[in-house]
Amino acid sequence: MRLFEYESRQILEREGIPVTKAGVARTPEEAERIAREIAGPVVLKSQVLTGGRMKAGGVKFADTPEEARAHAEHILGLEINGHMPRGVLVGHKAPIAKELYAGVIYDGTRKLPTFVFSDMGGIDIEEVAETHPDHIGRGHFSTILPQMDFRAKDVIASVGITGGDLNKLTPILSKLARLFVKYDMTLAEINPLAQLEDGSFVAVDAHMDMENEARGRHKALLAELGVGDEETREAREPTPFEIEGERIDSVDHRGVAGNVTEFDGNLGLVIGAGGGSLTLFDAVRKYGGRPANYCEIGGNPSVSKACNLTKLVLQKPGVDKIAVMMSIVSNTRVDIVARGVIKACTELGYDPAEKIAIFRIPGAWEDEGFKILERYGVEYCDRSVSMHEAARRAVEKIGGQAAAQTPAAGAEEGTSGAATEVTQP
Amino acid sequence: MADGMFIQVEVDESVRGDAELAQKLADACPVDIFENAGGRVEIVPANLDECVLCELCIHAAPPGAVRVRKLYSGEVLQSAD
Amino acid sequence: MSILIDESTTFIVQGITGREAVNLTRECLDYGSKIVGGVTPGRRGREVHGVPVYDSVAQLVGELGFVPDGSVVTVPPAFAKDAVFEAIEAGIKLIVVVTERIPRYDVAQMVELAGLRGARIIGPNCLGIIRPGVAKMGGIGGPAKDAQKAYKPGCVGVMSRSGGMTTEISSTLSAAGLGVSTAISIGGDAIIGSTYAELMPLFEADAQTEAIVIYTEPGGRMEAQLAEWVKQNDSRLPIVAFMAGRFMDEMPGMSFGHAGTIVEGKADTAAEKIARLQEAGITVAEEIAEIPDLVRQKIASKAVA
Numbered sequence: 001m002r003l004f005e006y007e008s009r010q011i012l013e014r015e016g017i018p019v020t021k022a023g024v025a026r027t028p029e030e031a032e033r034i035a036r037e038i039a040g041p042v043v044l045k046s047q048v049l050t051g052g053r054m055k056a057g058g059v060k061f062a063d064t065p066e067e068a069r070a071h072a073e074h075i076l077g078l079e080i081n082g083h084m085p086r087g088v089l090v091g092h093k094a095p096i097a098k099e100l101y102a103g104v105i106y107d108g109t110r111k112l113p114t115f116v117f118s119d120m121g122g123i124d125i126e127e128v129a130e131t132h133p134d135h136i137g138r139g140h141f142s143t144i145l146p147q148m149d150f151r152a153k154d155v156i157a158s159v160g161i162t163g164g165d166l167n168k169l170t171p172i173l174s175k176l177a178r179l180f181v182k183y184d185m186t187l188a189e190i191n192p193l194a195q196l197e198d199g200s201f202v203a204v205d206a207h208m209d210m211e212n213e214a215r216g217r218h219k220a221l222l223a224e225l226g227v228g229d230e231e232t233r234e235a236r237e238p239t240p241f242e243i244e245g246e247r248i249d250s251v252d253h254r255g256v257a258g259n260v261t262e263f264d265g266n267l268g269l270v271i272g273a274g275g276g277s278l279t280l281f282d283a284v285r286k287y288g289g290r291p292a293n294y295c296e297i298g299g300n301p302s303v304s305k306a307c308n309l310t311k312l313v314l315q316k317p318g319v320d321k322i323a324v325m326m327s328i329v330s331n332t333r334v335d336i337v338a339r340g341v342i343k344a345c346t347e348l349g350y351d352p353a354e355k356i357a358i359f360r361i362p363g364a365w366e367d368e369g370f371k372i373l374e375r376y377g378v379e380y381c382d383r384s385v386s387m388h389e390a391a392r393r394a395v396e397k398i399g400g401q402a403a404a405q406t407p408a409a410g411a412e413e414g415t416s417g418a419a420t421e422v423t424q425p
Numbered sequence: 426m427a428d429g430m431f432i433q434v435e436v437d438e439s440v441r442g443d444a445e446l447a448q449k450l451a452d453a454c455p456v457d458i459f460e461n462a463g464g465r466v467e468i469v470p471a472n473l474d475e476c477v478l479c480e481l482c483i484h485a486a487p488p489g490a491v492r493v494r495k496l497y498s499g500e501v502l503q504s505a506d
Numbered sequence: 507m508s509i510l511i512d513e514s515t516t517f518i519v520q521g522i523t524g525r526e527a528v529n530l531t532r533e534c535l536d537y538g539s540k541i542v543g544g545v546t547p548g549r550r551g552r553e554v555h556g557v558p559v560y561d562s563v564a565q566l567v568g569e570l571g572f573v574p575d576g577s578v579v580t581v582p583p584a585f586a587k588d589a590v591f592e593a594i595e596a597g598i599k600l601i602v603v604v605t606e607r608i609p610r611y612d613v614a615q616m617v618e619l620a621g622l623r624g625a626r627i628i629g630p631n632c633l634g635i636i637r638p639g640v641a642k643m644g645g646i647g648g649p650a651k652d653a654q655k656a657y658k659p660g661c662v663g664v665m666s667r668s669g670g671m672t673t674e675i676s677s678t679l680s681a682a683g684l685g686v687s688t689a690i691s692i693g694g695d696a697i698i699g700s701t702y703a704e705l706m707p708l709f710e711a712d713a714q715t716e717a718i719v720i721y722t723e724p725g726g727r728m729e730a731q732l733a734e735w736v737k738q739n740d741s742r743l744p745i746v747a748f749m750a751g752r753f754m755d756e757m758p759g760m761s762f763g764h765a766g767t768i769v770e771g772k773a774d775t776a777a778e779k780i781a782r783l784q785e786a787g788i789t790v791a792e793e794i795a796e797i798p799d800l801v802r803q804k805i806a807s808k809a810v811a
Contacts, residue, residue: 106614106696106697108726108728108766111613111614111617111618113611126771143611143615143618144615144618144619184609184610186696211610211611213607213608213609213610213765214609217609234759234760235758235760259762261762273668274767275667275668275670275721275723275750275764276668276670276671278668278750278751278754279674279748279750279794282750282752282753283793294762303431303475304474304475326670327668327670328670328673328674328677329670330645330646330648330649330652331529331648336477339474343474346430363652364652371497372431372497372498376497383674383677383681384681386678386793386794387794388794388795
């Protein structure tokens with residue numbers, strides 16, 4: 001779960017890392033008031049959970065409160081990559097002598113958290129890593145031994161920092177690591193970490209991601225920050241279709257029938273499980289098909305849950321047919337899913353044989369499932385038909401190759417391209 | 426009794442008023458097809474199609490008293506004796 | 507030779523009285539695995555499919571009089587770290603963590619402790635290990651009769667970030683007559699106990715294994731690590747990979763399928779991973795159905811070379 005910059009700054013302050021003076025405004029008037037309180041030049045930054053703020057015009061500078069108000073008005077109405085800002089951060093534009101970078105992330109290969117530190121801050125750290133690898137220091141720290149400051153010190157010293165600066169920076173990086181652990185972050189970075197003209201260090205911008213799985217452990221912090229339970233904080237805002245998919249999955253605890261993502265094609269997908277869905281989505285596109293959605297079924301959902309998910313997909317505007325496909329199942333039951341998808345068709349007044357382009361779920365209770373499919377005349381196949389072949393047949397049935405590939409309106413960043421681009425090696 | 430599309434459960438009229446059986450069936454069914462309605466066996470139509478064919482109801486009842494019919498194949502599950 | 511488990515491997519199930527654990531226990535026993543006990547705190551004295559239940563791993567070890575070879579951990583996420591630490595501190599050396607949604611820091615702690623104690627973790631968020639016709643440890647392949655259908659003994663080692671796809675790929679290899687030596691569902695999380703590269707030496711030392719098939723996804727550096735391993739070790743085993751989730755390259759920052767499956771940077775993308783794997787001489791299949799032929803070709807060309 002991504003945290004807004006203003007939330008990340010709040011966490012830094014709470015954990016004793018100095019930040020520049022700032023406030024969040026929801027209105028231009030508030031921005032003006034904050035600027036007046038700061039009593040100096042300010043920077044106004046759009047509070048959005050996406051990159052590229054600067055380029056999009058979401059960051060402005062102001063010398064007077066009136067100017068701040070005007071910029072805030074502009075920024076508050078500015079959509080960036082499909083995101084409307086939560087507010088505008090009005091911060092003191094401090095006289096900066098030098099910009100650095102301090103971060104903590106996981107290293108999945110070493111399976112440990114790691115410090116990342118650079119004396120080149122203010123730019124994307126991946127870029128620094130590519131162009132100036134000698135300006136980046138890294139070092140893992142134990143998850144079992146107590147956290148020791150010397151680990152942070154070694155990393156900072158490795159980029160050539162010594163003297164008083166080293167001793168001022170060590171507690172900052174060390175505290176960043178402590179809060180990373182304390183709040184189950186998967187990313188905590190200060191960029192830039194600025195050295196002011198008076199020699200002190202202060203966080204100018206911060207970015208944090210808290211692990212979704214751990215949200216329950218940090219209810220107090222999230223309440224303090226004002227983060228609601230309903231906020232998904234995904235890379236893009238969920239669509240009404242996706243919100244409904246989430247609801248269907250959450251109201252019935254039996255199995256999974258959800259993780260719905262909206263696309264703009266005409267072939268509805270009722271697919272599973274994790275890896276199977278990824279494989280099948282690729283397969284449909286490989287054969288020129290245009291998926292209307294992504295989803296995941298698994299863990300043996302109830303008939304009604306499979307039915308409700310299928311109804312959601314069937315009722316999506318532009319969906320002509322659905323393909324019901326999974327990798328070989330051993331927990332989810334073929335007959336239960338068959339009942340659910342057929343029920344969805346009949347309850348909506350459709351002929352399952354017409355609406356279901358193909359049913360390819362081999363595995364547990366398949367003999368029983370195949371009896372049901374036969375009764376309703378639905379085309380099905382067993383494991384001897386590969387996942388890709390099943391996807392190809394579904395696309396063929398819907399006339400996918402011939403269909404015009406026009407992205408639907410309302411698709412968010414990335415999704416329209418995803419639904420229309422078909423990359424063949 | 427309203428039919429499911431896939432599953433129909435038949436309970437002999439002779440045992441429907443058996444309060445003990447009503448409770449046994451309500452406890453046994455993992456998908457709540459049976460309800461103990463004041464000592465009477467009642468069927469919950471909305472749950473019929475959730476039947477997982479576990480046959481626990483069939484074994485909980487006297488032989489032949491509860492039958493599970495698969496409407497898609499015509500097969501009937503019931504105790505052997 | 508064997509990989510991780512054989513016919514004499516003894517293991518326990520932690521959280522054995524849970525719904526999924528009861529099924530898993532039945533499946534493993536039916537398949538011929540030796541489950542010697544189970545643990546659920548407060549349930550001492552019960553039995554699950556004839557397997558005795560204890561309050562703790564230490565109690566179980568005390569009563570059995572020996573330390574079992576492995577443990578399958580199926581407890582809820584909030585208790586998973588404690589359960590894994592408990593198993594490791596009792597001296598158990600192979601731990602399959604089935605539990606999904608364990609916070610990453612907890613996983614890192616488990617893995618670090620396992621490293622210090624010389625134990626190995628498979629998972630979390632995995633279905634376990636199967637040696638076709640010998641034993642299975644975890645829910646992999648499902649009920650014994652389904653597992654027998656999908657997994658035939660043979661020469662290909664399978665490692666997969668998806669539990670379901672482990673079975674799909676193994677079934678394809680089995681139907682093609684190649685069969686499977688050992689299949690490992692390594693788990694779908696961002697941090698897992700054993701990566702492809704870390705398991706390779708075991709397959710390398712296993713005479714039954716003649717080739718490797720891996721199932722991969724976007725996210726993480728595990729494939730790059732495998733590519734590096736292959737370049738540095740003159741492996742006798744040809745590798746075929748299948749990459750799912752190619753569409754995710756166009757959707758950075760969004761997670762699909764598994765917790766660890768997300769494109770956050772360039773190195774996470776399917777395209778980048780495919781390039782890395784190919785550079786190391788690993789063949790990347792376009793479809794699952796191609797895999798058996800690719801494996802045969804690679805085995806044949808290795809034999810010539």
